[in-house]
Amino acid sequence: MRDWTHEEHTEATRREITRMAESLAGGDMSTEVRTCPGWDLAELTAHTGGVHRWAAAMVRDLAERRYDRETMETGLPARAQDRPGWLAEGATLLPEALLAADPDAPMWSWGGDRHVRFWSRRQLHETVVHRIDAELALGVPVSVDEDVAEDGVEEFLDILPHARWSPVAELRGAGETISLQADTGAGWVVTLDPDRFHHARSLQPGTVTVRTSTAADLLQVVWGRRSADDYAVEGDAGLLAWWRERAVI
Structure with a gap:
């Protein structure tokens, strides 16, 4: 198993956000996501893109506490068919925040590693798992790079x-x-x-x-x-x- 750097996790996150957005583009956003009971693709996309923006805001501020994600303004489009493009914007927004911060800087996280570097790794795998959810819902082949997996x-x-x-x-x-x-x-x-x-x-x-x-x-x-x-x-x-x-x- 390879040792990952903060920068490598961040670049892989960028790729995964783009892959997920491309998988969703043109899809029926009302499709049920069976691996996330109660959600359709529109809700899955809103959740994933919202988490990206939530994490980016905390990293930019080196937050000492958890921000309330439910009350954050994320710019989520009302029209479901516009959400894949909104999700894709996170491939710029989130990596910019992550790479601008010192990976060793202390900040709030819910894991054992309370540093910026926690978030590059966490957002990579948050995105991978939800890309899998989207692809399973759409019935398209699922693949994950072995080193990422x-x-x-x-x-x-x-x-x-x-x-x-x-x-x-x-x-x-x-x-x-x-x-x-x-x-x-x-x-x-x-x-x-x-x-x-x-x-x-x-x-x-x-x-x-x-x-x-x-x-x-x-x-x-x-x-x-x-x-x-x-x-x-x-x-x-x-x-x-x-x-x-x-x-x-």
């Missing part, structure tokens, strides 16, 4: 303990392990301890092991974008179901 799985595991609004506190155990393995060579093992869980890069099997073809497939598994019928499971399937119900962001 590997970093995305690692980021999910890094930030999961900080998702205090989900049932993460229940993810405890007596040493059981969940192994996530891709045929391309990417692999992680999550260990459930009595007081916490932790993860490490490893190719070892676990109490339960998930096997997929690629890290891109694993990314969709951990973010709940793949059903249990879409990947191979070895070992305690009940443990995996229990983990998946609680390991949510």
Whole structure:
């Protein structure tokens, strides 16, 4: 797995915003997004572009607190068909804010890394996952670069303990392990301890092991974008179901 810089995360974010906007252009914005229940493509686009502008504002200000995203003025177009173009504008707006800031500058974040660099990585994978949502809804082929996907799985595991609004506190155990393995060579093992869980890069099997073809497939598994019928499971399937119900962001 490669080591990413803030600048590389930012450039990859720019590409992903553009890819998502291009996927949406000309599409039926009333199409249901089954991986985000209750949303259609218009709402998915509004959410994603709104998050980009919210993050950009906090980075520009080196915010010491969370801004209220719901009350921010984002310039969201009223007409749904204009929203892909509005989303595409974020490919300039967000990277400009990220690259203008010192990646080591302290600021608010909801993750463990309370620096600007948290946001370049977080916005990359926020965008990747929602591009996947859009492409699944549109019925077009989904692809994610393997190095992006590997970093995305690692980021999910890094930030999961900080998702205090989900049932993460229940993810405890007596040493059981969940192994996530891709045929391309990417692999992680999550260990459930009595007081916490932790993860490490490893190719070892676990109490339960998930096997997929690629890290891109694993990314969709951990973010709940793949059903249990879409990947191979070895070992305690009940443990995996229990983990998946609680390991949510």
